[in-house]
Amino acid sequence: MVFTPNGKHLVAGEWLDGAGTFASAPAHGPVHQFAVGTVDLVNRACEAAEDAFWSYGYSTRSERAAFLRAIADEIEARAGAITEIGSQETGLPETRLQGERGRTTGQLRLFADHIEKGEYLDRRRDAALPDRQPAPRPEIWLIQRPIGPVAVFGASNFPLAFSTAGGDTAAALAAGCPVVVKGHSAHPGTGEIVAQAIEAAIRKTGIHPGVFSLIQGGNRDIGHALVQHPQIKAVGFTGSLAGGRALFNLCAARPEPIPFFGELGSVNPMFLLPEALRARAETLGQGWAGSLTMGAGQFCTNPGIAVVAEGADGDRFVAATVEALGKVAPQTMLTDGIAKAYQDGQARFASRNTVKPLFTSESSGRSAAPNLFETSGAQFLADHALGEEVFGPLGLVVRVQTIDEMVQLARGFEGQLTATIHMDAADIADARRLRPVLERKAGRVLVNGFPTGVEVVDSMVHGGPYPASTNFGATSVGTMSIRRFLRPVAYQNMSEELLPEDFLG
Structure with a gap:
């Protein structure tokens, strides 16, 4: 038939x-x-x-x-x-x-x-x-x-x-x-x-x-x-x-x-803790690039922000992400309107003096190519627009100086669908500080994974505090x-x- x-x-x-x-x-x-x-x-x-x-x-x-x-x-x-x-x-x-x-x-x-x-x-x-006193x-x-x-x-x-x-x-x-x-x-x-x-x-x-x-x-x-x-x-x-x-x-x-x-919608931030970053910066960068560009980034759980410490390990992570993004070909977006909104979002980031471009590519028509920008924790907290979702394969690296600043940054996020901690065993003390903050911000908190996609099971939560x-x-x-x-x-x-x-x- x-x-x-x-x-x-x-x-x-x-x-x-x-x-x-x-x-x-x-x-x-x-x-x-x-x-x-x-x-x-x-x-x-x-x-x-x-x-x-x-x-x-x-x-x-x-x-x-x-x-x-x-x-x-x-x-x-x-x-x-x-x-x-x-x-x-x-x-x-x-x-x-x-x-x-x-x-x-x-x-x-x-x-x-x-x-x-x-x-x-x-x-x-x-x-x-019936016999309860003073009344049944x-x-x-x-x-x-x-x-x-x-x-x-x-x-x-x-x-x-x-x-x-x-x-x-x-x-x-x-x-x-x-x-x-x-x-x-x-x-x-x-x-x-x-x-x-x-x-x-x-x-x-x-x-x-x-x-x-x-x-x-x-x-x-x-x-x-x-x-x-x-x-x-x-x-x-x-x-x-x-x-x-x-x-x-x-x-x-x-x-x-x-x-x-x-x-x-949500920007689904990831927090990369020091020992995990030291041990596997390149692997994490490659994984983030794959998650960020999956399906042309058209997932509501797309991890659009990575919070990373300043220093050589963070630089390795960024370099690996940029290298992986460079291998991603332009992808067709779902509608002309979504493609136009992505291009507008890219232009909005490119025009801000609070960010610097790490990887840029041109998107035209109904296709989308990845883009990556970087800012500091202080600039992120001062510029609300940097935390707004860009629906598509655009990522933002937020660099912080200390774990204290990372926790402070986490407190500044609006409601999210997901939040992720990348950690090794030696990061447990820092993760314990982050977890209570993130569970107040997100409906699903992940460890050592990428949030793109959801499992349809009894225990899944796909929701979170407003505006997620x-x-x-x-x-x-x-x-x-x-x-x-x-x-x-x-x-x-x-x-x-x-x-x-x-x-x-």
Whole structure:
């Protein structure tokens, strides 16, 4: 069977046209036309999601698990088509898309296994104490319940794992929440074929068709209408700080404010301690260059800053990094807009008198070549712009004089997704000073690794203090992400016959 995009929106089981069309902008291959979203389509999708919630939100865990597994199966049935159009639209190599597809289907199946166990429900019971003085205590039960329809915004840099059937969608569906997805215009064809897979899974399992809708294109009014619709009870977003903050403000300003789970970016600093630097400066420099340029630096966990002591060992690290970067060819970026933003970021660094260039290369069109700059700890703390993310293969070396200055610098960072310590056994005392600071700054603290990429496992945290994310108590990766779309409900003096079925099995 051949799977191709039809250019329409999927709203509650129907493929619908919109207000005109827009053209995709692939890195290579054919251009496709897609219907433009409308506020009316948003309203229809949200109302259908609310209607679906009255059955889907009260379905059994086994029914939802079967649905998640069916989505994974249907995505894999379209593997070739997804890889082909995904590579055309984004410029990503086929191997990257194949790996991302495996991550997407793997997390769907992981979430299915997780909810079947029931532990995520945090079931509690306090027995009644009718003879307690001075007043009796009632019987109280507690369980986590789904919150209602969820809006999800597709991400530009992950056409599969953070988009149509990605982590936010999978977590919401696992929790029992219908989803309305606003597709990203960087990869509308990829998004649509994945939506076709979800539609097939809906038909296969007999789920209410309003449980999922996909709306493509449209101006900012479409996104605004989605987050402000009264039936939407939470929003999942991965993208820019400016765009995410605007949507966060809209969520907070609603008559009924709702949570906005935004992952907004990070510079993911690395701290290289003296003994590790002395022992393996060259290896660390080569590793950093590889991590910094992986996927043209288009990862939210890209380690954009290395904090390194002054001296010969730091010089060796810098020299090795520069040498490795010199061997990296220009890479295609996901969109023309992302490429332009990277070029603007490079120009911003090049124009500052607080930094000096270590390695520069020209980027043009939709391609990106690596760049490396250096500054001092004092200049970094004095110039806030140096700590702002440049989405792409640009790195900054921050040189410090002492461990005290390194710790002081760590305290000055804003919230991050990750922070890394490179250390040897003899660095343990310094690492102990850094670790408490870094755990206040980041959702994931690494030792002797590079943070690019995440593992989809129970223990993963992909989030952190603002501006890395808008909710520091949540993660958008791993099974704990399901908890974002649940809320605790207590039941007092309620008979077992009336309690939610999840209490009993």
